[in-house]
Amino acid sequence: MLYCQQRQSRNLDRTRNLVAGRVRNSLLPHRKRWMSLIFLISLSLGEARDKIPFPYSRKTSLLLVTQILPNTMVKLCAKAWRYLAGLFPLTLQGTITLLFTSWALSEYGYGAMDLVVFALAICGLSILVCCLFCTVGFGIFMQRKIRREIANSDTSLNNIEVEAGYPNETGFSLPAVSFFPLVRLAWKIIYPDEIATLTRLDSENQLREEIIPSRRCLSERVVREFSVRDVLGLSQFSWRLEQAVSCKALPQVSAVKQLPILRSLTAEDGIPHNTGDPEGDRMEIRPYAPGDSVKNIMWKVYARNRQLNVRLPERSVFQSKRTLAYLLTSKHDEAAAAVARVALETGALGEDWAFGADGFESPVSDLSSALQAIAGSRSLDGGHDYGLDRFLGHAGNHGSAHCIVFAAAEKNPSLELLKNTISSYSGQFSLIMATDSLQEEQNPAWWKKYLLRRDSNAQPLSHSTRHALLHLLTEVGQQVESTLVVDRETGFSFDQYLRKV
Structure with a gap:
């Protein structure tokens, strides 16, 4: 009985160590793992840990709570902030303008009945509202238009194969729209990362995309972040679109042109050995035997001493x-x-x-x-x-x-x-x-x-x-x-x- 209990205890410790090693290298991205993480927190902080058999030890639970949970929460908060910032149509400059004009209108325009401040505040709010409506309206229009363009395009023709450090055209283009005033469209590639994105207007009134990757990458999808901003920088409307295209960027070779040392490492001469193949230098000399090729006969030696000798490749092996x-x-x-x-x-x-x-x-x-x-x-x-x-x-x-x-x-x-x-x-x-x-x-x-x-x-x-x-x-x-x-x-x-x- 005691032996069985000790054996079960060893198996339980082994399972705990195995699970602890696997959990250290993961960030619990799935919903089921989040539920298990919450359960681990309750086990590590409550008294139920001593009553309920569970393969996680208290040390592993504390590791999850102190290291994995904060990192995951930071990533989720950053992702949520980016999502909310994309939905909020005002930039920092526009928000400051809105707050300042509203305060000036309430304090001086209506409070002190200053007509000059009142007129300036009304003009500022009118410009802000006009830019906001133009930006949001043009953004919604372009969002639907770009989605239709990507859905109708042939993704096999848009595969990206470039070299890092040089400007390259990706084949992605959009028609330039100029009937919306005070706004402009721009976009950049955010996945794969470390890619600088440029747009160029060609003679056909098309916005051509050019990229300059800083490092190599390989991906089967490209995520672009589009943004519509007014010319005053008061408002913006941004969204992200994913396109299923292959993107491959090779590293920049710069001044490296050849590597002669590597050729000498691989092109080694053979080592003489009896078990090898006759692939070495023509160093073996022996008397002529029936069946030997006439090309191997040493005719100059035969002219001097009238003896037929042949020179054959020696047997060698390559390292x-x-x-x-x-x-x-x-x-x-x-x-x-x-x-x-x-x-x-x-x-x-x-x-x-x-x-x-x-x-x-x-x-x-x-x-x-x-x-x-x-x-x-x-x-x-x-x-x-x-x-x-x-x-x-x-x-x-x-x-x-x-x-x-x-x-x-x-x-x-x-x-x-x-x-x-x-x-x-x-x-x-x-x-x-x-x-x-x-x-x-x-x-x-x-x-x-x-x-x-x-x-x-x-x-x-x-x-x-x-x-x-x-x-x-x-x-x-x-x-x-x-x-x-x-x-x-x-x-x-x-x-x-x-x-x-």
């Missing part, structure tokens, strides 16, 4: 008949994705290769699928898990395969997991680290930090100092066969001692 390449994702991995793209497009991985990335652990061997994996390796809804172990498992754990890993030139959790993978994998590894700017460590004056601040809408660059990068290369380079650092801004490559290659 790497297949190259595996993998992209590790992190916060500043755009340069690493660009270097991986250049390696694929220039054929630096050789003829027989397989590629994968975080979020796309299944190996692919064609260029289009590999570029799609690079674009989709940046998660839009949350970070991808470390997947190099699963990629090597799918590709086959062959000791002769050479794996090239692309990563950002910064210390991140993926590099710590990479060390464990290298120690457990029997093949060879090469690490290609990429950065956007390799510079010396500097301590600028305090006034430069505020006056020379980088634009927040600019592309997020990853800067690496030589001291920090040398320390990282010393730490990681001891476990890999070779390392290479690529600066995307200049296109230069450096070895493990930061000497230019």
Whole structure:
């Protein structure tokens, strides 16, 4: 009896730990999980926890209440605020104008019977009401018109395939409407994120959409936020529309044009071995035997000593008949994705290769699928898990395969997991680290930090100092066969001692 109770207690503890680990990585987005979260709060705060058997422990319940619930509530409040702000037709400037004119009209226009203030306040309120009606009326008209345009359009013709950092036309356009006075229409893409949206009026009186993505992305839908504003900025009418189109943005390669080091890593000479195939150099010399080709006879030697000898290719094996390449994702991995793209497009991985990335652990061997994996390796809804172990498992754990890993030139959790993978994998590894700017460590004056601040809408660059990068290369380079650092801004490559290659 005592043994059965102990066994049930161990099973219950194991279930609690398993559930706790899964709950830490989730935000309870569904309604059923919200109900379970409310039940956990009641269990953690009341006395029913000791009476009702439940697989969540008090520690896990407190974790849910103190960490997951506040984060979820903040996201819900931000979403509700954006929704309510879109419904409210007045901007901050319009709200201040309404309050100020109303106060001036009640205090001075009617209270002090000041006719000048009365006239100015009435004019201000009239302009505000006129702008408000024009904005709302034009917004409702354009909302229905745009929905009809999107519903009748062929989505297969509007697939977006662009490159980050350059202006690109998406094919989306709207007719310019000019019969509504004092208002203007504008829109921007909010999903995928980090895309600057521009509109251009062409000769056919059409508003053409141009985008400048700052980072790579891959999505099967595009969400646009349309807004109608008056020319005075007093009112606005905004709404969001989702369109089921494919959007793929590849990373910007900048000055990186070729990677000669990768070709030398994969195009290795064979090692002489008796079990190999006759694919090496013509180094083996032996007497002629019946059946040998006449082309292999050494005729100059026969002319000197009248002996027939043949020169044959020696038997050899290649260290790497297949190259595996993998992209590790992190916060500043755009340069690493660009270097991986250049390696694929220039054929630096050789003829027989397989590629994968975080979020796309299944190996692919064609260029289009590999570029799609690079674009989709940046998660839009949350970070991808470390997947190099699963990629090597799918590709086959062959000791002769050479794996090239692309990563950002910064210390991140993926590099710590990479060390464990290298120690457990029997093949060879090469690490290609990429950065956007390799510079010396500097301590600028305090006034430069505020006056020379980088634009927040600019592309997020990853800067690496030589001291920090040398320390990282010393730490990681001891476990890999070779390392290479690529600066995307200049296109230069450096070895493990930061000497230019």
